Amino acid sequence: MKFSIQTGNIAGIEAAIxxxxxxxxxxxxxxxxxxxxxxxxQDLVGRKEFVGKSNQIAHNPTLGKLPAGRxxxxxxxxxxxxxxxxxxxxxxxxxTAARDAGFKVLTTPVLGEGIEGLPAAxxxxxxxxxxxxxxxxxxxxxxxxxxxxxxxxxxxxxAGSDADHELLEGALGEATxxxxxVTFSRDLVSAPPNDLTPSAL
Numbered sequence: 001m002k003f004s005i006q007t008g009n010i011a012g013i014e015a016a017i018x019x020x021x022x023x024x025x026x027x028x029x030x031x032x033x034x035x036x037x038x039x040x041x042q043d044l045v046g047r048k049e050f051v052g053k054s055n056q057i058a059h060n061p062t063l064g065k066l067p068a069g070r071x072x073x074x075x076x077x078x079x080x081x082x083x084x085x086x087x088x089x090x091x092x093x094x095x096t097a098a099r100d101a102g103f104k105v106l107t108t109p110v111l112g113e114g115i116e117g118l119p120a121a122x123x124x125x126x127x128x129x130x131x132x133x134x135x136x137x138x139x140x141x142x143x144x145x146x147x148x149x150x151x152x153x154x155x156x157x158x159a160g161s162d163a164d165h166e167l168l169e170g171a172l173g174e175a176t177x178x179x180x181x182v183t184f185s186r187d188l189v190s191a192p193p194n195d196l197t198p199s200a201l
Contacts, residue, residue, distance in 0.1 A: 001135060002154045003128075003176075005168050007161060011036055011066065015107035015156065017059070018068035019094040023079040024052040037065050041073070053077060055089055057097045068107065072097060076112060084126040087112040091130020099135060099152040109158040110168070121171050128175035131155055136183050138190045 010018060010033075022029045022041075033041045040060060044050040050058035054077030062071050074094050076082055090111045098106040110124045135152050142149065157172075159165055188196060 001132060001152060003157060003172055004154065005157045005159050005165050005172075007159050007165070009158065009160070010068070010109070013067060013107060013158060015068040016105055017070040017072050017098050017101070017103045017107065018066070019072040019074055019098070019106060019108035019111065021074045021076045021090060021109075021111035022050075022052045023076050023082075026052055026079070033071075037062065037071070040065075044073070050075070054086055055093050057093060059097065059101065070101075070103075072106075072108075074111060079115070082112055082115055082118065084118065084122055087118075087123055088126040088130035088133075091127040092134020093130075095131045095134045095152055095155070099150050102150060104152065105154045105156065106152060107156040107158065109160075121167055124168055124171035125175045128172050129179055132175065132179035133182055136186060138187065140187075140191075 006013070010020060020033065022033075030041050030045060041050075044058055044060070045052075050056060050073050052075040054075055056075030057073065059070055059072045062068055072094060074090050074097075076090060077086060094106065094108055094111070110127050112118070112123050112127065113120060115123070137149070137151070139146070139149055157168060159168055
């Protein structure tokens, strides 16, 4: 999976699918989105289709009201209950939701950033770990319908300013090292003993 970091905001970024995190009872966040979408998010909340519960997902076309073609809403739960583990879960959720919907490229800010008490670098690292670990698939021995396997090939991370790039790149490097170690271990566990023999291991 390829990562890139781009300075921008949700109102001005072109993307096939753009992820945005919302907390429960996040009136300010809803209003900020609906300033561009004309009430779409409030309508989803009013019909209880999306209320911001942790790991809840909803995606809607933007109908040209944003440069992004589709909006992927991700619930972050209660603002005062957000943890690094929940941010990691949110990363996995956005990655699998975008992949399963058939998208190859996901654009997203770091979900959960800016919360008091959670260091920015730790939040970014947890989010990046979640994306990579949530995208993991073990398809080495799949022989039927390989052409139907969906994969997320690229994630574009939105930075608020150019000054944020260094922090995000550092967090991405740390997260990738962890994710690669975990996925390597998963590959070893998933491999059958007639392939991964003691001598090979």
